Amino acid sequence: MIEPGVEIAGGVRAIDTAGHISVEIVSGNEMALVLGDALMHPIISFAHPEWNPTADHHDPNRAMVLRKSLLARLAFDRTLAIGFHLPFPGLGRVEAHGLAYRYISAT
Secondary structure, three states: OOOOOOEEEOOEEEEEOOOOEEEEEEEOOEEEEEOOOOOOOOOHHHHOOOOOOHHHOOOHHHHHHHHHHHHHHHHHHOOEEEOOOOOOOOEEEEEEEOOEEEEEEOO
């Protein structure tokens, strides 16, 4: 088991995303975040981070707070987002859009 916050290898760290684990990868000035199941839908998770998918059954309120914080961080830092639930090729950025966010594919 991997504990959140632990550096798995040089520049690779587990991030707690409320019942899920995401992985931060840092190399020099570049950063990427492998989202795991923290963001489950390329439109809904970004436009309505306050909505809880069934995958948040562990602690829905904490998941919502962490999801909002994660999206704010991704948008502010311009961190590359990598996600299985994102459209192919699963790479992109997050930008603020009104009171919510939107996913911008790298392609």
